[in-house]
Amino acid sequence: MAKxxxxxxxxxxxxxxxxxxxxxxxxxxxxxxxxxxxxxNEGETKTQPEIKDFxxxxxxxPEHKFDLYYKGxxxxxxxxxxxxxxxxxxxxxxxxxxxxxLTRGKRINKKGIRGxxxxxxxxxxxxxMLQIVMDWIMQNGSMVELYNTIRDLNVSKxxxxxxx
Numbered sequence: 067m068a069k070x071x072x073x074x075x076x077x078x079x080x081x082x083x084x085x086x087x088x089x090x091x092x093x094x095x096x097x098x099x100x101x102x103x104x105x106x107n108e109g110e111t112k113t114q115p116e117i118k119d120f121x122x123x124x125x126x127x128p129e130h131k132f133d134l135y136y137k138g139x140x141x142x143x144x145x146x147x148x149x150x151x152x153x154x155x156x157x158x159x160x161x162x163x164x165x166x167x168l169t170r171g172k173r174i175n176k177k178g179i180r181g182x183x184x185x186x187x188x189x190x191x192x193x194x195m196l197q198i199v200m201d202w203i204m205q206n207g208s209m210v211e212l213y214n215t216i217r218d219l220n221v222s223k224x225x226x227x228x229x230x
Contacts (some may be wrong), residue, residue: 127189134192135185139164142199147209156209163216167195171225 077085143164147157166173168184168191175181198219202212221227 131185131187131189131192134189134196135168138196139192139199142196142203146199146203153209160209160213160216163213163220164195166220166225167216167223168192171220171223173226 143157143160147153147160162174165180165184168187169180169182170187170191172180172182195216198215199212202215205211207215217227
């Protein structure tokens, strides 16, 4: 906030000029679409094109998420994990680690609530999980190897260890 004259409570001419300059810059920004105003080393303003290439950012694509989760990860796990009541607990361990990774660290609490949904996670995470599962299948790995791979990944990301 600009300083006011102690005697009159009014802003000095220099302070008013600075505020006018700020307002001019802000008004000029509104006029320029598709460009941004930047300050040069000399203190001048100039416009430059806004960055249009956001290819490194993940864009949301519900169909792609669906395909990755259901037609990729889940389908491959259902087909390749041992079936039957005897292996149900083992499958749950694998699914818990998978879902912890896909929810970026949300584990099921003692009440059975995760507080997040792996199907709605980040596309990049789902793609990484799909690659892990595909590598495991191609290497003809065991359930222990798959579990250790996903658990170690979760630990490396700071998602902690599973509850006992």
